[in-house]
Amino acid sequence: MKKVVTDIPKYDLKKFKSVHRQDDGLASFGYNHIEKAKTIEGFEIYSSEGLIRSIGPLKSDFYRVSITVQGSLDMQIGLDRFPNKARTLAFTFPNQIFSKSNFSADTFGYYILFNADFLNDLIPSIKITDEFPFYNLSGTPVFQVSADELEGMVELLMKMNAELQSTKTGREKAIRMYLYLLLLEAKRSYEKQTIGDESEDKPESYRLASRFRKLVAIHYLTKRQVSDYAEMLGVSANHLNKTVKEHSGHTASEAIREMLLQEAKSLLRYTDHSVAEIAYKLDFSEPASFNRFFKSYTGETPLTFRKMNN
Known part of the structure; x- marks a missing residue:
């Protein structure tokens, strides 16, 4: 359970x-x-x-x-x-x-x-x-x-x-x-210095990619699909993916997974929760899926990361 x-x-x-x-x-x-x-x-x-x-x-x-x-x-x-x-x-x-x-x-x-x-x-x-x-x-x-x-x-x-x-x-x-x-x-x-994402000299595509990144940083635990953010931003999922990749070199899906990875690292480093507990918290179907996800991005297992960072 x-x-x-x-x-x-x-x-x-x-x-x-x-x-x-x-x-x-x-x-x-x-x-x-x-x-x-x-x-x-x-x-x-x-x-x-x-x-x-x-x-x-x-x-x-x-x-x-x-x-x-x-x-x-x-x-x-x-x-x-x-x-x-x-x-x-x-x-x-x-x-x-x-x-x-x-x-x-x-x-x-x-x-x-x-x-x-x-x-x-x-x-x-x-x-x-x-x-x-x-x-x-x-x-x-x-x-x-x-x-x-x-x-x-x-x-x-x-x-x-x-x-x-x-x-x-x-x-x-x-x-x-x-x-x-x-x-x-x-x-x-x-x-x-006229700093800010909404400066007139920045193209709309840049502003869209920036707004996407900031929305992901807020909603990544509850919204895992690119289509969720496309709807929030009033564009198609394909257009959002293309724009995000153009400005970051990574797809929108990869950005969402990166935020999940940061959350996982935080839980591993600063709590005593087991790997299984963390996997379920992050809505993985089973700990093995979480282990594969974590290792694919970091090259090490969640337990190895925890030992190296505590």
Whole structure:
């Protein structure tokens, strides 16, 4: 009988630290070794010193801002891959599957994690995606800024950290204001660069392929057929397949399977569920089918992947 797994790993701030921080990290910036009395509900800030060098695929229920100051790394959000190099900003919002890997030895940067309601005094949580385009499904979540813009953002990070480590009156409100200003500066750079999938200089076929990838990242567990997405996008399945392959080199069906593969990796790496439980959760008819699927894409069995990544 199938044992249904319902708790696909999704982390909140209280449970996330062990996933992204090394136990012996010596960094003193931000939350790394903060006194409990100085912590602030719904907000954390770190430098990349002490960061685990391979994260995900996983989900979280909070917003993320990361700033790569130097070095390079690879990031994947849903089906989209983004190389991060010096002066790169990256943003993710709740329920997205993301991962980071291939950090260069000299990589250094900062990142902020915050709950949806953390900025409620300044902007209602339901307005965040409207206010900041990089948190919108139709926006571009990773982009570079100029050296001057980066310097200004790092200054805001330093001010946040100074308030965090202090006991001054109004420190929480000050941090919220500095975070809002950082997001505002990112938005100004985004708009100045006319970033976004809906830019006029991008062809309709590109925008269609991009919308497809983002829809798959949301619906892949319940919609497994290309025709499902073709209907949502108002095109034929054949046209969607042709367009997706033209822009990515892979068919639409392969994109759907790639998201399933990310989900499988997340379950194997971050839960104790058996391979059989995971197979049934992902709606495979039997564990053997799941094993064949996983090995065909990774070259290793689910159990081997789990052993190598735990």
